[in-house]
Amino acid sequence: MTLRLISPPPRDLLLEARTQRQDRTARWTNAQERLFRSPYKLTVFWGANGIGKSTGLAELATRAIEGSLHWQRPGPQTVILAGNTWSQLGSTIRY
8 A cells, every 4th residue: 555645736735834923913904904915025114013023024025025015027936034132033033
């Protein structure tokens, strides 16, 4: 008897992950919405504690990896996350 593992296509996994993210964050803050609508490829997102910077950046990075930002062209994507400390990026990467 041969055991065969069948996994869904990568696109299906991305769509499923997007649906799960939308369930977690049903409403984005105004600051996050402005970040997502930014027409710039390089955007600085800063502000006080509690405005959702980490979650917003994590969502932006995820959309960039998926190639779903309005200014992206189809094809492979390069995404760079930068921070001063690991703790700054930890929650973004865990997202």
